[in-house]
Amino acid sequence: MSIVRPxxxxxxxxxxxxxxxxxxALLRTICHQYGFxxxxxxxxxxxxxxxxxxGATTDIVQKEMYTFNDHGGRSISLRxxxxxxxxxxxxxxxxxxxxxxxxxxxxxPMFRYEKPQAGRFRQFxxxxxxxxxxxxxxxxxxxxxxxxxxxxxxxxxxxALKLNSVGCPxxxxxxxxxxxxxxxxxxxxxxxxxxxxxxxxxxxILDCKSEICQELGQAAPKIYDYLCEDCADHxxxxxxxxxxADINYELTPHMVRGLDYYTKTAFEIQVEGIGAQSAVCGGxxxxxxxxxxxxxxxxAVGFALGMERIFSALAAQGDDIxxxxxxxxxxxxxxxxxxxxxxxxxxxxxxxxxMSVEMELGNKSFKAQMKAADRxxxxxxxxxxxxxxAKGEVALKDMLEGGQVNIPLTEIKKYLLER
RNA sequence: GUGGAUGUGGCGAAGCGGUUAACGCACCGGAUUGUGGCUCCGGCACUCGAGGGUUCGAUACCCUUCAUCCACCCCA
Numbered sequence: 001m002s003i004v005r006p007x008x009x010x011x012x013x014x015x016x017x018x019x020x021x022x023x024x025a026l027l028r029t030i031c032h033q034y035g036f037x038x039x040x041x042x043x044x045x046x047x048x049x050x051x052x053x054x055g056a057t058t059d060i061v062q063k064e065m066y067t068f069n070d071h072g073g074r075s076i077s078l079r080x081x082x083x084x085x086x087x088x089x090x091x092x093x094x095x096x097x098x099x100x101x102x103x104x105x106x107x108x109p110m111f112r113y114e115k116p117q118a119g120r121f122r123q124f125x126x127x128x129x130x131x132x133x134x135x136x137x138x139x140x141x142x143x144x145x146x147x148x149x150x151x152x153x154x155x156x157x158x159x160a161l162k163l164n165s166v167g168c169p170x171x172x173x174x175x176x177x178x179x180x181x182x183x184x185x186x187x188x189x190x191x192x193x194x195x196x197x198x199x200x201x202x203x204x205i206l207d208c209k210s211e212i213c214q215e216l217g218q219a220a221p222k223i224y225d226y227l228c229e230d231c232a233d234h235x236x237x238x239x240x241x242x243x244x245a246d247i248n249y250e251l252t253p254h255m256v257r258g259l260d261y262y263t264k265t266a267f268e269i270q271v272e273g274i275g276a277q278s279a280v281c282g283g284x285x286x287x288x289x290x291x292x293x294x295x296x297x298x299x300a301v302g303f304a305l306g307m308e309r310i311f312s313a314l315a316a317q318g319d320d321i322x323x324x325x326x327x328x329x330x331x332x333x334x335x336x337x338x339x340x341x342x343x344x345x346x347x348x349x350x351x352x353x354x355m356s357v358e359m360e361l362g363n364k365s366f367k368a369q370m371k372a373a374d375r376x377x378x379x380x381x382x383x384x385x386x387x388x389x390a391k392g393e394v395a396l397k398d399m400l401e402g403g404q405v406n407i408p409l410t411e412i413k414k415y416l417l418e419r
Numbered sequence: 420g421u422g423g424a425u426g427u428g429g430c431g432a433a434g435c436g437g438u439u440a441a442c443g444c445a446c447c448g449g450a451u452u453g454u455g456g457c458u459c460c461g462g463c464a465c466u467c468g469a470g471g472g473u474u475c476g477a478u479a480c481c482c483u484u485c486a487u488c489c490a491c492c493c494c495a
Binding site for chain 2: 004007058059060063064081110112114115116117118119120124125126127128193209257259268275276277279280281282283303304305306307308309332365366367368369370371372373374375378381383385395397399402404
C-alpha cells in the first residue's frame with residue numbers, strides 16, 4: 001500500500017497554487033491600502049492559549065484540536081484559528097506601546113480535527129485581520145467594510161452580510177438567563193441537540209433548523225431588549241456607520257458566534273451556492289480576549305475568512321482565475337553533444353535576462369521536442385540545427401505565426417530583447 | 420461524533436456471477452507535413468479502493484476497513 005496524505009488535507013499543485021498566489025496578492029494589496037501589516041505567528045502554541053482564548057467549552061477546543069505533548073512534556077496544540085495567537089503576540093511583543101490601534105492581518109494554515117466535507121478540511125487556510133486597541137464603533141465598521149471590499153474585488157457575488165450584537169459580560173448573562181427561563185418549561189419539546197444546547201449555549205436554540213424549536217423561538221426574548229446601554233449604543237453607532245457607507249446588512253438576532261471571546265458586534269458573510277458551508281467570513285468584537293490571556297484589558301475587533309471557501313464561491317459562479325504560465329522560449333536541440341551544450345548554455349544566459357526558458361533535459365527526439373514546445377505554449381522556439389550551427393547560427397521560430405529566421409548565435413539575445 | 424450515497428487505468432465512463440475488463444480524452448512511440456498544432460498506425464488496467472467471506476468461479480453478492488461526496492453538528 002502506498003502512503004496517502006492524511007484525511008482532510010490537500011496537496012496544492014502548481015495550477016492551483018498559481019490561483020492562490022493571485023488571490024493572496026490581492027488580499028495583501030488591499031490590506032496595505034487599509035493600513036494593515038502582516039503578522040506571522042507559530043503554527044502551534046501552548047494549549048492553554050486556546051483554552052483561554054478560544055474558550056475551554058467550545059467544540060473547537062473540546063474535540064477539534066490537534067493536541068500533543070512535546071518532548072519537554074509541554075502540552076502543545078496546532079492552531080485552530082489565529083486570533084488568540086495574534087493577541088498573544090500583541091501582548092508578548094508589547095505592541096500596546098505602539099500607536100493604537102494596531103492593525104494586523106494574517107494568512108496561513110489552521111488545523112481542526114473535523115469530519116471533512118465540501119468546504120471543510122482538517123488543514124484549511126484562513127485570512128484574517130485584527131484591529132487591536134480600539135473600542136470605537138468605527139473600528140467594527142472598518143473591519144466589516146474591509147471584508148466586503150475583499151469579496152467585491154474578488155468579484156464574488158450573492159453576498160449577504162448578517163449582523164448582530166451578542167452583548168458583553170455585563171448584559172449577555174442576563175439575556176442567557178432570560179432565554180433559559182423562557183425555554184425551561186418547553187425543554188421536553190425541544191429537539192435533541194437543543195436540549196443539549198440549553199445549558200451550554202441557549203442562544204443557539206434560536207438558530208435551530210427544527211420546526212418545533214423555530215416555533216418556540218418566535219416568542220423568545222430578543223437580545224436587543226437586554227443589551228446594556230454601552231452595548232446598545234455601540235451597536236447603534238456601528239449600524240449608523242454602515243448605513244452611511246451605504247452597506248446593506250441583515251439583523252440576525254439569532255446569530256451566535258461559536259467562539260467564546262466575542263462581545264458586542266458579531267457578523268458573518270454568507271455566499272449562496274457553495275453548499276452547507278455558506279459562511280465565508282466570520283468576525284466580530286472581542287474586548288475580553290486579551291485580558292483573558294493575561295494582557296491589560298484591551299478592546300479589539302477582527303474577522304477571519306476561509307480561503308478554500310473563496311475558491312468554492314468563485315468556482316460556483318464559474319469564474320476562473322487568470323494565471324500566468326507563459327513560456328517565452330523553448331530551446332530545441334538534437335542529442336549531439338556540442339549542440340546540446342551550446343543550447344544548455346544559451347538557456348542559462350536567456351534566463352539571466354529574465355526570460356522563461358525550457359529545454360529537453362533527456363533525449364527526446366527532435367520531433368518530440370517540437371511537440372513539447374507546442375504544448376507548453378512557448379512563444380518562440382530556438383532550434384539548434386547542425387547546418388545552422390556550423391555557420392554559427394540558430395533558427396528562431398515564431399510558434400504562433402509559424403515564421404522562422406536564422407540568426408547568428410551571438411545576436412540572438414539582442415534580437416530577443418528587442419522583441 | 421451521527422446519518423445517507425459512492426469507490427473500475429492520469430481523467431471521464433461502460434460492464435456484469437463465468438474463461439481477452441468496452442469506449443472517449445490524456446499520455447507514450449511511430450508514419451506523414453522541411454521542424455509542432457490536423458490525420459493515420461501502434462502502445463498504455465495480471466486488474467476493478469483495501470482486507471476477508473460466499474461460490475466450481477466475483478470487478479460484480481456479503482462483511483469489515485479506508486477514502487470521497489452530501490446532510491446533521493460545528494465553523495471559516
